[in-house]
Amino acid sequence: MSHDFTDLPDVASRALGAGVVHVNDDLFAAAENLVTPGRPVHDPLAFGPRGKVYDGWETRRRRTPGHDLAIVRLGVRAEVRGVVVDTSYFVGNYPPRVGVAGVDLGGYPGVDELLGASWRPLVPESDVRGDSLNAFAVEGSPTCTHVMLTLHPDGGVARLRVHGRPAPDPTLLTGTVDVAALESGGDVVDCSDDFYSSARNLLMPGRARTTGEGWENARRRDAGNDHVTVRLAGPATVRRLVVDSSCFLGNAPAEVQVRGCVGTPERDRTDGWTTLLPRTAVQPDTRHVLPVDASAAGTPVDHVRLDVYPDGGLARFRVLGELC
Structure with a gap:
């Protein structure tokens, strides 16, 4: 059914x-x-x-x-x-x-x-x-x-x-909050692959206890990379990002990139995106707290795309900022 x-x-x-x-x-x-x-x-x-x-x-x-x-x-x-x-x-x-x-x-x-x-x-x-x-x-x-x-x-x-x-009470979303969190009103709108576990897990509360509580894609055998696009709770100015690979040891990505845009994004378009985090090396089993690129400071976005290179799993993804 x-x-x-x-x-x-x-x-x-x-x-x-x-x-x-x-x-x-x-x-x-x-x-x-x-x-x-x-x-x-x-x-x-x-x-x-x-x-x-x-x-x-x-x-x-x-x-x-x-x-x-x-x-x-x-x-x-x-x-x-x-x-x-x-x-x-x-x-x-x-x-x-x-x-x-x-x-x-x-x-x-x-x-x-x-x-x-x-x-x-x-x-x-x-x-x-x-x-x-x-x-x-x-x-x-x-x-x-x-x-x-x-x-x-x-x-x-x-x-x-x-x-x-x-649809959380908007009065509870003042100040710097995780504007990607499910409990804030964010959600996943596109994902290249979630063979092992759902990309929506990235936005769940708390810390993942196992890889099954995070997002894990299949092993990629081509020249591309995997990605997830998140609709934020609303237009927001992003201050910092949390890319958490906790529990992922031999199956974490080698690098990540985060971009943002306003309006409904198209999966394969590269224009119209603002780089929030340039392609950056990440470590296995590590909670990375990363500043937003200076060139994007103050730029409102309402969708973000997380790219992992070439593939691999993450426990949580946080987008910390203020709603406009």
């Missing part, structure tokens, strides 16, 4: 800082599993004191009217385009129907405030299949900080994926 919205970031992933802030019941399996990155796993022989062990959220069998619910704080405020309710490995115990609602609340609301908020339906109560990826497009791309998943009447769900475009 293919849906355009699944190409957008999953803003309900713990990798982006999402978390479960309230659940009415998770007797059999913890609701926190809903936001775990990666596909769920399953051991058919794993049983615990409360029954079968599942990598997901599972409530008890409901004997009274009503439904079960979990509230997820998104990793970043976002325009929600679609939702995937993943019932992998839940066969005789998945919910027949689910619903998803969203709310946009500033600050850090507590459970009582969330439960009393005016929630907007994102996915009306809908039938789902067991052991399946149940995908639902969301009309109108509403901006949300939290989502509520409801199970009708009960059951188990492995993962909840909420795909959308980050």
Whole structure:
């Protein structure tokens, strides 16, 4: 099943800082599993004191009217385009129907405030299949900080994926910030190759713990080079760059270059770009903090292109500057 919205970031992933802030019941399996990155796993022989062990959220069998619910704080405020309710490995115990609602609340609301908020339906109560990826497009791309998943009447769900475009509160983006970060509203718009791991990992929060949490392309066997283009949170004056090859030892690039432009860039055009960092040698397993080239000082850009020569992996890429 293919849906355009699944190409957008999953803003309900713990990798982006999402978390479960309230659940009415998770007797059999913890609701926190809903936001775990990666596909769920399953051991058919794993049983615990409360029954079968599942990598997901599972409530008890409901004997009274009503439904079960979990509230997820998104990793970043976002325009929600679609939702995937993943019932992998839940066969005789998945919910027949689910619903998803969203709310946009500033600050850090507590459970009582969330439960009393005016929630907007994102996915009306809908039938789902067991052991399946149940995908639902969301009309109108509403901006949300939290989502509520409801199970009708009960059951188990492995993962909840909420795909959308980050839209952080602009008042939180003053001063020098990472204008390329997903949590600031940046995103990858073009990549030559991400055979081993996604280029979007470059923009994730925190430090990568393994090469799998960074960007790694295939080994290049021609005369070209690999590259990634990032749409920034908005037009910005870039002050410095962080090119982090941590964890990449025999598979780091030999050199990198960073350029910027205004407007939608064309992959193979070389004109219209401002050089932010000339072609520069980099070291394996090293976090490089690099100044912007003096010739580009004060020049606003809203896209940047990172070229690696000839290929190789990086853990993180930071573009530190001020929004114009």
